[in-house]
Amino acid sequence: MRLSRGLVPTLKETPAEAQITSHRLMLRAGLVRQTSAGIYAWLPLGYRVLRNIERIVREEQDAAGAQELLMPTIQPAELWRESGRYEDYGKEMLRIRDRHEREMLYGPTNEEMITDLMRQSVKSYRELPQILYHIQWKFRDEVRPRFGVMRGREFLMKDAYSFDLDYAGAVVSYRKMMLAYMRTFQRLGLKAIPMVADTGPIGGDLSHEFIILAPTGESQVYYNAAFEEIDYSSDAFSHASAEDLQRFFGLMTSQYAATDEKHDIDAWGKVAPDRRREGRGIEVGHIFYFGTKYSEPMGFRVAGPDGKPAAAEMGSYGIGVSRLVGAVIEASHDADGIVWPDSVAPFKAALLNLKRGDAACDAICEDVCARLGADHVLYDDRDERAGVKFADADLMGHPWQIVVGPRGAANGRVELKRRAGGQREELSVEDALARVG
Amino acid sequence: MRLSRGLVPTLKETPAEAQITSHRLMLRAGLVRQTSAGIYAWLPLGYRVLRNIERIVREEQDAAGAQELLMPTIQPAELWRESGRYEDYGKEMLRIRDRHEREMLYGPTNEEMITDLMRQSVKSYRELPQILYHIQWKFRDEVRPRFGVMRGREFLMKDAYSFDLDYAGAVVSYRKMMLAYMRTFQRLGLKAIPMVADTGPIGGDLSHEFIILAPTGESQVYYNAAFEEIDYSSDAFSHASAEDLQRFFGLMTSQYAATDEKHDIDAWGKVAPDRRREGRGIEVGHIFYFGTKYSEPMGFRVAGPDGKPAAAEMGSYGIGVSRLVGAVIEASHDADGIVWPDSVAPFKAALLNLKRGDAACDAICEDVCARLGADHVLYDDRDERAGVKFADADLMGHPWQIVVGPRGAANGRVELKRRAGGQREELSVEDALARVG
Numbered sequence: 106m107r108l109s110r111g112l113v114p115t116l117k118e119t120p121a122e123a124q125i126t127s128h129r130l131m132l133r134a135g136l137v138r139q140t141s142a143g144i145y146a147w148l149p150l151g152y153r154v155l156r157n158i159e160r161i162v163r164e165e166q167d168a169a170g171a172q173e174l175l176m177p178t179i180q181p182a183e184l185w186r187e188s189g190r191y192e193d194y195g196k197e198m199l200r201i202r203d204r205h206e207r208e209m210l211y212g213p214t215n216e217e218m219i220t221d222l223m224r225q226s227v228k229s230y231r232e233l234p235q236i237l238y239h240i241q242w243k244f245r246d247e248v249r250p251r252f253g254v255m256r257g258r259e260f261l262m263k264d265a266y267s268f269d270l271d272y273a274g275a276v277v278s279y280r281k282m283m284l285a286y287m288r289t290f291q292r293l294g295l296k297a298i299p300m301v302a303d304t305g306p307i308g309g310d311l312s313h314e315f316i317i318l319a320p321t322g323e324s325q326v327y328y329n330a331a332f333e334e335i336d337y338s339s340d341a342f343s344h345a346s347a348e349d350l351q352r353f354f355g356l357m358t359s360q361y362a363a364t365d366e367k368h369d370i371d372a373w374g375k376v377a378p379d380r381r382r383e384g385r386g387i388e389v390g391h392i393f394y395f396g397t398k399y400s401e402p403m404g405f406r407v408a409g410p411d412g413k414p415a416a417a418e419m420g421s422y423g424i425g426v427s428r429l430v431g432a433v434i435e436a437s438h439d440a441d442g443i444v445w446p447d448s449v450a451p452f453k454a455a456l457l458n459l460k461r462g463d464a465a466c467d468a469i470c471e472d473v474c475a476r477l478g479a480d481h482v483l484y485d486d487r488d489e490r491a492g493v494k495f496a497d498a499d500l501m502g503h504p505w506q507i508v509v510g511p512r513g514a515a516n517g518r519v520e521l522k523r524r525a526g527g528q529r530e531e532l533s534v535e536d537a538l539a540r541v542g
Numbered sequence: 543m544r545l546s547r548g549l550v551p552t553l554k555e556t557p558a559e560a561q562i563t564s565h566r567l568m569l570r571a572g573l574v575r576q577t578s579a580g581i582y583a584w585l586p587l588g589y590r591v592l593r594n595i596e597r598i599v600r601e602e603q604d605a606a607g608a609q610e611l612l613m614p615t616i617q618p619a620e621l622w623r624e625s626g627r628y629e630d631y632g633k634e635m636l637r638i639r640d641r642h643e644r645e646m647l648y649g650p651t652n653e654e655m656i657t658d659l660m661r662q663s664v665k666s667y668r669e670l671p672q673i674l675y676h677i678q679w680k681f682r683d684e685v686r687p688r689f690g691v692m693r694g695r696e697f698l699m700k701d702a703y704s705f706d707l708d709y710a711g712a713v714v715s716y717r718k719m720m721l722a723y724m725r726t727f728q729r730l731g732l733k734a735i736p737m738v739a740d741t742g743p744i745g746g747d748l749s750h751e752f753i754i755l756a757p758t759g760e761s762q763v764y765y766n767a768a769f770e771e772i773d774y775s776s777d778a779f780s781h782a783s784a785e786d787l788q789r790f791f792g793l794m795t796s797q798y799a800a801t802d803e804k805h806d807i808d809a810w811g812k813v814a815p816d817r818r819r820e821g822r823g824i825e826v827g828h829i830f831y832f833g834t835k836y837s838e839p840m841g842f843r844v845a846g847p848d849g850k851p852a853a854a855e856m857g858s859y860g861i862g863v864s865r866l867v868g869a870v871i872e873a874s875h876d877a878d879g880i881v882w883p884d885s886v887a888p889f890k891a892a893l894l895n896l897k898r899g900d901a902a903c904d905a906i907c908e909d910v911c912a913r914l915g916a917d918h919v920l921y922d923d924r925d926e927r928a929g930v931k932f933a934d935a936d937l938m939g940h941p942w943q944i945v946v947g948p949r950g951a952a953n954g955r956v957e958l959k960r961r962a963g964g965q966r967e968e969l970s971v972e973d974a975l976a977r978v979g
Contacts (some may be wrong), residue, residue: 110672112609114663138659140614144643146659148958155612167917172548175584175592175695177577178615178679179636179648196641199616201648203695204633204683209578211616211638212649222575222583226551230924235547237586242615244642258640259614346567347701488668541825 106452108485112148114138115497117341127431128253128322131441136430143258146481147516150483150501151430153451155261157224157241158429161292161448162263169285171236171265176218178242183207184217188402199244211244216421217401219266223417230270233407233417238265254430257386257498265422270409272396275418279311279394281348282422283357286315286390288337293429294446295389295436295515298328298362302391310419311394313357316364319435322385327368329360330380388430394420437525443502445524452483454500454505454541459491465514469534473507473519476538482507499524505541543845543889545922549585551575552934559916562867563758565690567880571938579609580687580695582948587920587938590888592698597676598729598885599700605780606722608673608702614657615679619645621654624840647683652724652859653836655764656703660854661842667707671954672717675702677863691868692824698864704857705837707846712831712855716748717787718858719829720794725774727826730866731883732873735765735799736785738826748831748857753801756872760823764805766797790886824869831857874962881962882937889920891942891978892935898930902951906971910944910956913975919944934959943977 113135118534122139123129131137135149147155159214163173163327179201185191191198191210199211212218212509219237227233240263250258267278290297304361316326336355338343341349342522353471363369364386373381406414437444445451447508454477474484483503485494491510498506506521513531522529534539550572555822559576564624568574572586583612584592600610616638622628628635628647636648649655656674664670677700687695704715719738727734732754741749753763772793773779778786798813800806801823816924834853837843843851862869874881882888891914911921920940922931928947935943944955950968959966969977 106609110669112659112663112674113671135663138662140655140658141616141618141644142612146614146655148659149609149611151610152610171590172543172586174549174586175589177581177583177950179578179581179696181578197639201636201638201733203636205683209580218583221577222549222585223577226549226572232547235549237549245614248641257615265818493918538679 106479106483108483108536109487111483112304113150113501114148114183115500118414123253125435126257126438127255127434129429130434130438130500134443137254141360142282143247145254145257145259148489150451153346154430154433154445154449155427157451158293158433159261159263159426162289162426163240164294165285166238166263166265169236169281169290171238171285173239174237175239175241175438176212176215176222178244179209180212180218182210184221185210188217189401189402190217191506193403197245197247199246199469201393201417201525213243213245213425215239215264215329216266216419217403220399220403220405220419223268227268227405227407230407230409234267234269234274236265236267236282238263238422253431254427257427260425261427263424263426267420267422269418270407270415272418275396276311277347277350279420280354281345282392282420283313284337284342284345284350284353286392286422286424287335287357289424290315290317290389291337291537292448293433294448295433297331297389298326298332298386299357299530300326300364301358301367302393309360309394314388314391315390316386317389317432317436318384319387319432319450320385321435322387324386325365326363326373326384326386327361327373329376330338330382331356331360332362333382367422368515387435389429389432390424392420392422419441441496442500445502445504447504450502450504452479452503454483454503456482456484457491457492457494457498457506458484458509459488459508460492461486461511462513463487463511466509466511469509469514469517469519473509474539477541505535507541543586543916543920544581546570546924547596550587550854550938551585552803552937557857560690562689562872564692564871565877567871567875567937568690568868571880574691579767579839580693581583582691582694582696584813587888590891590940591849591867591870591882591886592864594886594888595730596698596863597612599726599861599863600677602722602726602729603675603700603702605725605948606673606718608675608722609979610676612676612678613649613659613676613682615648616646617649617655619647624836625654625836626757626839627654631797636681636683641914649678649865650680650682651860652676652701653703653856654840657836657840657842657856659707661840664705664844666844666869667846671704671706671711672745673702673704673715673719675700675859689868691864694864697862699896702859704859706855707844709855711835712833712857713748714784714787716829716831717791718859719857720750721774721782721787721790722778722827722969723827723859723861724772724794725779726861727752727754728774730828730870731885732870734826735763735769735823736794736957737763737799737801738795738804739830741830746831747795750826750829751825754826754873755821756824756869757822759780759824761823762827763800763804763821764802764810765799766813767819768797769782769799770819824872826866826869827859827861829857829859875939879937882939884941887939887941889940890914890918891920891944892940893919893921894928894931894943894945895921895923896931896945896947898923900948900951903946903948906946906951906954910975914978944974944978
């Protein structure tokens with residue numbers, strides 16, 4: 106992609122409306138623009154990040170055996186009357202009347218609709234377990250939307266729903282999703298800690314929030330160092346048997362982890378001092394077992410092995426996909442701008458031509474573009490001073506910067522900078538491309 | 543994917559509400575379910591097709607140099623007041639009031655919003671031309687939604703917008719998009735004919751609808767055989783220069799093509815008899831040059847080379863992505879069901895285990911699943927009669943069927959059926975897998 110002909114409106118000044126780091130940096134780096142209060146357009150660079158995150162979330166849901174579908178954004182009010190949530194939901198639900206005065210709403214979540222789809226088709230325990238998920242835009246009409254995409258009104262969420270014949274099955278589904286979440290966050294370059302969350306009237310211990318560590322996070326967290334040391338991409342987690350899952354779940358729930366709201370000084374005291382870790386955190390996901398809360402009132406029953414009908418046991422599993430774009434930035438930035446983890450960066454490399462019109466500089470840049478491919482390099486071919494290009498490259502945060510100046514170019518050499526850490530090296534074009542990979 | 547644990551609710555009976563072939567087959571093959579009038583949930587198989595089409599559309603937009611972004615579904619009414627369309631749009635626009643009584647709407651299209659985003663950032667002719675596109679759900683509150691996803695209320699559209707300094711530039715953008723469209727439809731296995739469409743008050747000849755041929759199409763079309771003979775994937779079209787584009791556009795616009803509404807008997811008479819083709823067609827896309835219709839009232843002007851500000855010249859380019867799922871089925875089906883083109887099929891192959899519990903059958907099926915990968919094969923492991931499995935495989939229309947019965951399995955052989963044409967062969971597992979690819 107060529108910056109001179111790209112919609113990448115970087116800003117030198119920090120916009121006054123932005124209160125938190127990620128919001129400031131997303132506006133300054135030209136990732137998003139607000140189109141209404143709490144509603145954003147994802148400009149080309151921001152949308153590339155959003156799609157990279159979405160892809161990793163999807164791959165891990167698929168690996169866990171979940172099936173992807175897509176439910177619409179607009180739902181009929183009747184479904185929500187069946188579960189009793191239509192009135193409960195209050196003003197955060199965006200209620201709509203269509204031209205025939207039918208009551209509709211912009212879905213804030215999908216328990217009712219997925220239960221309806223399942224009850225139409227699934228009649229026997231033989232067809233369970235199933236986990237279904239979709240990645241779809243949701244709307245919550247927040248009274249005071251703020252913090253950019255971290256708390257927008259129209260937001261992208263991955264929500265999964267599990268259906269099992271009995272509690273034992275639901276526990277296995279829950280553990281699978283918990284593992285998929287830890288793998289997802291690790292691939293995004295994040296450190297995530299699962300924290301026991303309220304289960305409300307359902308009870309039990311099957312509700313967890315996932316907090317990712319970020320210096321600018323909203324809440325204080327206390328946790329055992331164990332969480333930082335696990336490699337969820339290892340074989341035991343890639344092909345997890347029921348025993349692997351049980352061991353994993355035991356590990357996740359036996360180590361100390363709490364936000365300051367629930368911090369337990371006594372339990373904390375029992376953690377070996379050299380294993381105690383503190384930090385700031387941001388909530389990015391929530392998983393929840395809720396039994397027959399929806400299947401019972403909505404009449405989704407399957408015939409069990411004994412022929413008797415039983416309401417399906419359900420759980421739901423959410424990840425804030427658009428929120429994660431902000432969360433990754435909160436976790437990974439410095440004074441100069443964003444520092445994208447390789448897995449989610451909009452481009453592998455920024456290519457800075459310091460002297461457009463210099464034959465050697467132009468030739469090397471065109472060569473690099475052709476060899477890396479338009480999909481992997483952002484070519485700063487703008488008619489701007491070197492200082493502006495350096496500053497914008499740091500601000501936008503691509504993992505690598507390939508700097509092409511006339512002196513080096515005459516000898517076929519470029520400067521390669523790693524955004525994280527800032528190391529610079531002078532290299533041949535060949536070696537620089539090999540390093541960027 | 544295993545059918546026994548998949549949400550793939552095939553139907554033996556044709557649902558009464560379905561009036562056209564694609565709607566009937568999409569319901570019967572378990573691709574979609576209606577959740578409100580004209581609003582559909584895309585079940586796993588249907589969603590796979592939708593995503594395949596979306597991917598091909600995206601790849602060809604990217605290849606044409608368009609930048610992808612994502613605009614939100616909910617738009618503020620003010621933008622549409624600026625262009626004067628807010629009142630004009632009538633009841634097809636889904637109007638919404640949020641909790642603060644602000645007037646919003648569910649976007650039916652995005653000319654206003656993209657013009658707003660561009661005018662905030664782009665100030666000089668040096669930043670043009672640009673083409674931007676997004677693939678996003680739209681809503682049109684049709685008074686009588688029907689024909690399934692062919693005319694739904696919530697539908698997925700790819701809409702692109704071009705911005706040029708002058709008319710000559712706008713023409714080049716228009717030709718690029720026309721070529722991208724022809725390449726897209728060909729990759730989808732469709733025969734598409736561009737037809738001159740009304741330009742309304744703008745005038746000129748830069749408005750085309752794309753009609754794809756389907757025996758069950760809504761309108762009669764007359765065209766020159768030339769359109770069927772061009773390979774748009776050839777090199778001249780893959781790296782089209784300005785001259786290539788001009789030649790391409792000349793070809794597209796010089797050959798006879800018309801729907802019955804505009805059929806011109808005199809012009810038709812001049813087509814050599816052996817080059818005359820007739821058929822039925824379905825509209826799946828529309829491209830349109832509209833000059834400064836939005837940029838002028840909304841004040842999007844760029845400084846030209848002479849320093850004088852000029853309103854940007856614009857065009858818009860739409861493809862009905864969800865509509866295409868129906869259109870592909872209308873173009874490719876038989877009495878037994880859908881016949882998916884390879885490029886959009888939900889899975890490469892259906893795998894039919896005719897005797898579950900037979901050790902040889904089960905072993906071969908597990909082997910085929912492992913080697914093709916869960917993403918490429920739909921394994922019919924249900925506890926159903928062979929006849930049901932054969933019928934459902936034909937109905938769902940995967941390009942290949944791998945049939946595993948006890949007699950063949952004992953000798954390590956399977957039957958391979960090609961859905962299009964129906965040829966069957968008995969082969970070793972090895973040879974069958976090589977054929978499926």
